[in-house]
Amino acid sequence: MKKEIEMGSLISILIGAILLTSYMLFHNLGSGYLISTDEAYHATNAYEMYKQSNWVINTYKYAADYFNSKPPLCLDLMVASFKVFGEGAFAARFPSALGGLLTLAAIILYLIKRDNLYSAVIFPFVFAACTPFFTFHMYRAAEMDSFFNLFFVIAMFSLYETEKNAKCMYLYGISLGLAFMCKGPHAALIFIIGLLYIPKIKDAFKSPVRVIVSALLAALLPVAWMVKRSMFDGMEFINTLMFGETVDRVSESDNSFLEPVTDFVTSNVMVVFLVAAVSIVVAVLVIKHHTGKKYTSVIRDFFSENYLFIIWTVIPVLFFAAMGSYLKWYIYTSLLALCILVARMCGFIAARCTGRKIIIPGVLLGIVIAAALFFIIPCIRNDINLAGTGGHPVDQFVADMQDFAAQYGKEYSGRNVYLISEFRDYSKQGHWEPEYVAPAEMYCDFLPVDGTVENFLHDEGSLIIVDKDLWDQYSADLAGHVILSDNSYLIFSSDMY
Secondary structure, three states: OHHHHHHHHHHHHHHHHHHHHHHHHHOOOOOOOOOOOOHHHHHHHHHHHHHOOOOOOOEEOOEEOOOOOOOOHHHHHHHHHHHHHOOOHHHHHHHHHHHHHHHHHHHHHHHHHHOOHHHHHHHHHHHHHOOHHHHOOOOOOOOOHHHHHHHHHHHHHHHHHHOOOOOHHHHHHHHHHHHHHHHHHHHHHHHHHHHHOHHHOHHHHHOHHHHHHHHHHHHHHHHHHHHHHHHHHOOHHHHHHHHHHHHHHHHHOOOOOHHHHHHHHOOHHHHHHHHHHHHHHHHHHHHHHHHOOOOHHHHHHHHHHOHHHHHHHHHHHHHHHHHOOOOHHHHHHHHHHHHHHHHHHHHHHHHHHOOOOOHHHHHHHHHHHHHHHHHHHHHHHHHHOOOOOOOOHHHHHHHHHHHHHHHHOOOOOOOEEEEEOOOOOOHHHOOOOHHHHHHHHHHHOOEEOOOOHHHHHOOOOOEEEEEHHHHHHHHHHHOOEEEEEEOOEEEEEEEEO
8 A cells, every 4th residue: 555655646746747847848938039049040941941841951041051050850840840830939949849848758758667766756857957958059949959869868778778689779870860960960979978888788799780780770861861962062061060060169169178077067967966966875874774784786786787877977078078169058968868867866776765764765855856946946937937028139129020920911021121230149140140030031031131221222122120229320311211110120111101
């Protein structure tokens, strides 16, 4: 009876944790403007691909895009989302949120199969405590990282299972290829970790045919895409993907070795990990006091059993530290691995406490969940619930584009449109920075054109959008032109009254 109550309680907590995380993934998902790093760019790529029924070649402002030099799988998912939900920020971000939910489900199911309900219950709390996943460049953004990390997780689980079932090497190869189709050379991390795990799965390499087939499965989709893409612009895009962006980023980087290491060790998940580790040590000491049993060998076995998850946690951090090229979301896969390690640690010790001191696993889980909620609650309150309410200039621009579309529909679709605004994040972009391009194209189907008021005056049939705060500077030049919209931004037609 006690066992049934315990299982029922764990299942109830697990369902609550899944619902909580789902709320964090999807609530207010379409609110707020699409930011330049880099979701506004990707959303524009996807919208133009959607409009042109193109699944292979990414464009930006309807020219081949060599800035976003990534394979198109995640853009294709956004295209499919536009077809289902219509054009907008929600549709652009939905694939990432879906990828987060699939990742959550895959890991929970795997932990139930491989470990126990304790691990499965802890994981969603630790996952949700990694709040950068829900605030920047991951599960609530029009980015590549969500599905890249999903395929990374599947590849790692496949490696882990290969020790017992050599056929799982095939799934590893497929996942590696799919991860490449999301973020290109970043998938090399999966290959590097695979090499380091060979001592554990050496028996799987006794069949050369299996190794060759796995390699072919990894290469199949990337090679097919490269062939198709090269029919458009030869090797220009492929060279940019494989060498240009990577070489430029490394050569121009001024990151220190310690930057990714510091970000990792000061992360929310590391705090939760330390709380869990201290709690486990205390639990082990309590068990030893009451039973006299030593757990030294069992703990050693735990580290041996989790060798893959440990190197998965460490290698990406060290790789980008050594490369000297680093952006904050590059270590997200290490944080995800650490989430799994925390869950497995807690499940490992909790399962060995049952039947002796049932209160110990309850206290352990309670402490870890409380530590996770310490980060989760402010994220929900301050980031997710308030998404899109910050009054940013681009939020106002997005609202104006939506209002314009509601009033005129596609009447001005395909028109050249100029922009006068003071907002600048990237000076090289001119007035039409990506934050402006994405909503202008998605909601109104405008053609953003860089230029001045003078260019607008000589471009018959065009429109110009002017930040109302700048009206006094341009009133003399624009007097007499038809005002189509008067909100935070003024939208003028080239037609005269």
